[in-house]
Amino acid sequence: MCGRYTLHSSLEEIATEFAAKAPKAKIEKRYNAAPAQKLPIIIRQQQNYIKLFSWGLVPSWAKDPAIGSKMINARSETIAEKPSFRSAFRKRRCLVPVNGFYEWHKTSSGKRPVYITPTNGNLFAFAGLWEVCEQQQQPIHSFTIATTEPNNILKDIHNRMPVILTSNEARNLWLQQDAPIEDCLKLLHPCKDEEMQYHYVSRKVNATYNDSPDLIQPVVYDEQSEFF
DNA sequence: CCAGACGTTGTT
DNA sequence: GTCTGG
DNA sequence: CCAGACGTTGTT
DNA sequence: GTCTGG
Numbered sequence: 001m002c003g004r005y006t007l008h009s010s011l012e013e014i015a016t017e018f019a020a021k022a023p024k025a026k027i028e029k030r031y032n033a034a035p036a037q038k039l040p041i042i043i044r045q046q047q048n049y050i051k052l053f054s055w056g057l058v059p060s061w062a063k064d065p066a067i068g069s070k071m072i073n074a075r076s077e078t079i080a081e082k083p084s085f086r087s088a089f090r091k092r093r094c095l096v097p098v099n100g101f102y103e104w105h106k107t108s109s110g111k112r113p114v115y116i117t118p119t120n121g122n123l124f125a126f127a128g129l130w131e132v133c134e135q136q137q138q139p140i141h142s143f144t145i146a147t148t149e150p151n152n153i154l155k156d157i158h159n160r161m162p163v164i165l166t167s168n169e170a171r172n173l174w175l176q177q178d179a180p181i182e183d184c185l186k187l188l189h190p191c192k193d194e195e196m197q198y199h200y201v202s203r204k205v206n207a208t209y210n211d212s213p214d215l216i217q218p219v220v221y222d223e224q225s226e227f228f
Numbered sequence: 229c230c231a232g233a234c235g236t237t238g239t240t
Numbered sequence: 241g242t243c244t245g246g
Numbered sequence: 247c248c249a250g251a252c253g254t255t256g257t258t
Numbered sequence: 259g260t261c262t263g264g
Contacts (some may be wrong), residue, residue, distance in 0.1 A: 003247025070235045083234045208264045
């Protein structure tokens with residue numbers, strides 16, 4: 001699964017990486033981006049744009065926006081059929097730029113947060129979907145992140161991971177509105193082992209009010225440390 | 229026909 | 241909006 | 247994902 | 259336990 005990530009690259013760096021037009025609004029460096037927050041994503045409408053949408057997809061028919069808190073991830077195995085996702089999967093795919101993401105490794109001495117980053121130091125692009133819900137006073141623009149089975153790097157840590165599109169070909173196809181659905185489905189697989197690395201980090205990341213660079217610093221866990 | 233759901237992960 | 245269940 | 251709330255009436 | 263909020 002994927003429920004937290006970082007994005008500390010500047011808007012300019014993101015715009016360059018994805019050949020996208022940046023919004024006027026500024027963005028802060030994020031070391032603990034969480035669901036329900038407005039975060040930058042890449043969508044294509046004539047050209048690529050960076051937009052600030054809420055994490056947690058609110059379907060167009062939703063009467064209660066709280067449903068978005070249950071829609072932070074979309075299983076790639078069923079993404080084309082589920083009522084909440086299928087229309088977005090057909091017409092509203094997006095990329096979610098991240099510098100790294102967190103997973104929680106369940107051990108006998110509690111859950112330990114792990115931070116996963118690209119081996120090449122560039123940005124990861126998660127495969128996502130976006131939606132707009134007009135049922136409310138104000139339209140709600142939101143997104144979700146596709147998940148898949150873990151690769152060999154992560155399989156001992158967690159049983160799901162986000163779909164990461166590493167090649168420009170894959171990213172372009174995913175953003176292309178009229179791309180054949182079968183081709184899009186083929187992109188929904190774990191990325192290669194050699195494309196990611198990880199280390200353990202402090203449990204400070206658990207609380208969303210912590211959001212600082214020290215959250216991604218490596219931490220060594222052993223049995224001793226569990227008593228403090 | 230109308231009413232009600234529409235999700236994921238992980239744990240049992 | 242669209243599908244399933246009753 | 248984790249943290250924190252989970253309720254009503256009436257009064258300030 | 260389960261839902262909401264971040």
